[in-house]
Amino acid sequence: xxxxxxxxxxxxxxxxxxxxxxxxxxxxxxxxxxxxxxxxxxxxxxxxxxxxxxxxxxxxxxxxxxxxxxxxxxxxxxxxxxxxxxxxxxxxxxxxxxxxxxxxxxxxxxxxxxxxxxxxxxxxxxxxxxxxxxxxxxxxxxxxxxxxxxxxxxxxxxxxxxxxxxxxxxxxxxxxxxxxxxxxxxxxxxxxxxxxxxxxxxxxxxxxxxxxxxxxxxxxxxxxxxxxxxxxxxxxxxxxxxxxxxxxxxxxxxxxxxxxxxxxxxx
Numbered sequence: 001x002x003x004x005x006x007x008x009x010x011x012x013x014x015x016x017x018x019x020x021x022x023x024x025x026x027x028x029x030x031x032x033x034x035x036x037x038x039x040x041x042x043x044x045x046x047x048x049x050x051x052x053x054x055x056x057x058x059x060x061x062x063x064x065x066x067x068x069x070x071x072x073x074x075x076x077x078x079x080x081x082x083x084x085x086x087x088x089x090x091x092x093x094x095x096x097x098x099x100x101x102x103x104x105x106x107x108x109x110x111x112x113x114x115x116x117x118x119x120x121x122x123x124x125x126x127x128x129x130x131x132x133x134x135x136x137x138x139x140x141x142x143x144x145x146x147x148x149x150x151x152x153x154x155x156x157x158x159x160x161x162x163x164x165x166x167x168x169x170x171x172x173x174x175x176x177x178x179x180x181x182x183x184x185x186x187x188x189x190x191x192x193x194x195x196x197x198x199x200x201x202x203x204x205x206x207x208x209x210x211x212x213x214x215x216x217x218x219x220x221x222x223x224x225x226x227x228x229x230x231x232x233x234x235x236x237x238x239x240x241x242x243x244x245x246x247x248x249x250x251x252x253x254x255x256x257x258x259x260x261x262x263x264x265x266x267x
Contacts, residue, residue: 020240027233044230048238051231057219064130064215065198068137073191075138076145077183081175083146084153095150101143109140110207117208128210136208137198144197145190152186185257192250196243 030039048054083094101109113136120126160182164174202217209218216239220232 023233024237024240027230027237029230029233032230044234048231048234054216054219054231054235057214057216060130060213061199061216064133064137065195068134068141068198069191069195071134072138072141072194073145073187076142076190076194077149077187079142080146080149080153080183080186081179083150098143098146101140102147106140106201106203107207110136110204113139113204114207127212128208129213132208132210133205133213133215136204137201140201140204141194141198144193145187148190148193149183149186152183156182185253188253189250192246192253196246199239200243 025037026034027044028040028042029037030041030043079098083091083098086094113132117126117128117132117135121128126132156179160178161174164178165171169177200217201215202221205215206218206221209215216235220235223229223232
């Protein structure tokens, strides 16, 4: 049974990752063929970095991802602190409401955000572009930040805050010196997850972007509608490597935090 389970896992991983590895290999293909590897070259990467449309979309995507991640991390942290201080029933209700954007299909979120912006556009002269994209990204990033921080409150001693105040700390100092270091791994994980989702999002961005501000996934989609260029392979490879690095950093932070908590409990 163990061999069969290992074989099953290997087949699932192969099914998931072989297409990505094929894409990575053909990003170094000398010819434009998508079936025959004729030789190694870095030409497509060189062309990629000289493509003004892609570079402009990449810069726009990174700026939106960073701003959305920072703002959603701040809002999500404050929301998690407020939710943690609630009683059991209101806390459960708020958490279920918070989880709705995560469970909700992206197309529903995208269309609803678009209709909201259209409503305000008709009354406040708001145009689709950078601002609407940023608001949309913050909206779907905040729940992921909350979901990463809330488990850290459950792992923490609930009396630490009161103990710090009894020892002379002001409420703000007790939060900064005691609570914040305890939940910091969750904050960092939430930031990295928000950044990854914001960098990768297509559906919601498609409905909330304008002609003046587009993200990289939308630019890639518009390029692939005509013809798949090897530059897309190179770009997808770089995006994949970026996401892998972010996930590795996230896992390292979580592992160190788990070891630290284990050491404290052992002591």
